[in-house]
Amino acid sequence: DTAVSQTPKYLVTQMGNDKSIKCEQNLGHDTMYWYKQDSKKFLKIMFSYNNKELIINETVPNRFSPKSPDKAHLNLHINSLELGDSAVYFCASSQAPRRDYGYTFGSGTRLTVV
Amino acid sequence: GNSVTQMEGPVTLSEEAFLTINCTYTATGYPSLFWYVQYPGEGLQLLLKATKADDKGSNKGFEATYRKETTSFHLEKGSVQVSDSAVYFCALKEGAQKLVFGQGTRLTINP
Numbered sequence: 001d002t003a004v005s006q007t008p009k010y011l012v013t014q015m016g017n018d019k020s021i022k023c024e025q026n027l028g029h030d031t032m033y034w035y036k037q038d039s040k041k042f043l044k045i046m047f048s049y050n051n052k053e054l055i056i057n058e059t060v061p062n063r064f065s066p067k068s069p070d071k072a073h074l075n076l077h078i079n080s081l082e083l084g085d086s087a088v089y090f091c092a093s094s095q096a097p098r099r100d101y102g103y104t105f106g107s108g109t110r111l112t113v114v
Numbered sequence: 115g116n117s118v119t120q121m122e123g124p125v126t127l128s129e130e131a132f133l134t135i136n137c138t139y140t141a142t143g144y145p146s147l148f149w150y151v152q153y154p155g156e157g158l159q160l161l162l163k164a165t166k167a168d169d170k171g172s173n174k175g176f177e178a179t180y181r182k183e184t185t186s187f188h189l190e191k192g193s194v195q196v197s198d199s200a201v202y203f204c205a206l207k208e209g210a211q212k213l214v215f216g217q218g219t220r221l222t223i224n225p
Contacts, residue, residue, distance in 0.1 A: 004157075033212070041152075041201055041218040048212060056212055090157055097210035099146045100165045105157035 003027050006091050006106040013081055014114055021076045021109045023091030029104070031055075031097050032074040034066060037088040037108070049074055050097055081113045116141045120204050120216035127194055128224050135189040135219050137178075137204035145206040147171075147180055147187040148213070152201045161189075161202070196223045 004025045013019050025032065033056075034046040048056035049068040063079045074091060088110050092103040121136040139147065146165045150158040162171030167182035176191045187204060204216040 041220075043158075043203065043215040043218075045212045045214075055210075092158075099144075099207050099209050099211075100163075102148050102150075102160045102163055102207075103158075103213055105150075105159070107155075107157040 003104050004091055004093055004106040006089075006109050008109060009107065010110050010112075012112045012114065015081055015083060017081050018077070018079045019081060019111070020078070021089055021091075021111070023074045023076070023106060025072055025091075025093040025104070027093055027095075027104060029093035029095050030071055031094040032068065032071070033092040033094070033103065034074065034076050035090045035092060035105075037090060039087070043090070047074075047076075048097070055097065078111075081111075083113050086111055086113045116145065116206055116208055116211075116214050118204050118206055118214055118216035120202075120219050123201075123218070124220040124222060126222045126224065129196055130193045131223075133189070133191040133194045133198070133221070135202055135204075135221070137187045137189065137216060139185050139187065139204075139206050141185075141206055141208055143208050145208040147178070148205040148207070149176070149178055149187070149189050150203040150205060150215075152203065152218070154200070158203060194221075194223050196225050199223045 031050045033048045047066040052068045088108045091106040117140045148163045149161040151161045162173040164171040164180035170179045201218045
């Protein structure tokens with residue numbers, strides 16, 4: 001029973017392509033997130049949704065578009081992929097956007113743009 | 115803005131050695147503090163947390179105390195094992211805002 005599951009685990013694609021990463025959580029959490037981890041392991045938040053409503057939208061290129069069809073799912077669509085988009089993308093969820101709640105992370109999607 | 119600074123890695127220790135990974139933070143209010151661990155090829159797992167000053171978080175032999183006066187949350191373990199080899203992240207969260215991570219510290223334990 002995976003709590004936060006992401007698909008695919010690995011994604012290799014050419015520059016200019018459009019791709020999507022899917023995320024689902026079965027924890028009943030209200031809040032979901034996308035983080036990007038670069039090659040030096042630095043983690044940076046991209047987006048956050050609470051009950052399907054966008055609450056955090058960091059400085060991310062417009063080519064990245066999150067979609068939350070329901071509170072258990074948060075997908076990430078990327079248009080016109082660039083070499084610099086290569087990274088590991090993590091989905092996470094939290095019971096609520098409260099200061100004392102940590103996140104539960106998925107196992108990551110390693111995106112390689114060639 | 116809020117930020118977290120961890121000691122530079124990588125850190126290499128022998129099995130049964132004492133571990134300290136330093137973490138200091140900058141925040142405008144009263145954040146909660148967290149340590150996460152990332153094993154190779156996996157996502158991050160919550161290791162421990164503390165939500166107010168002088169709280170001590172502990173789990174799996176790891177401990178960290180929320181020190182408001184020094185704005186620190188150092189991770190310690192008395193006797194490390196090879197299985198503790200991983201990347202460790204300190205993080206803070208203030209209010210309903212995002213979790214802000216430090217840069218991570220890679221730990222390698224040699225048998």
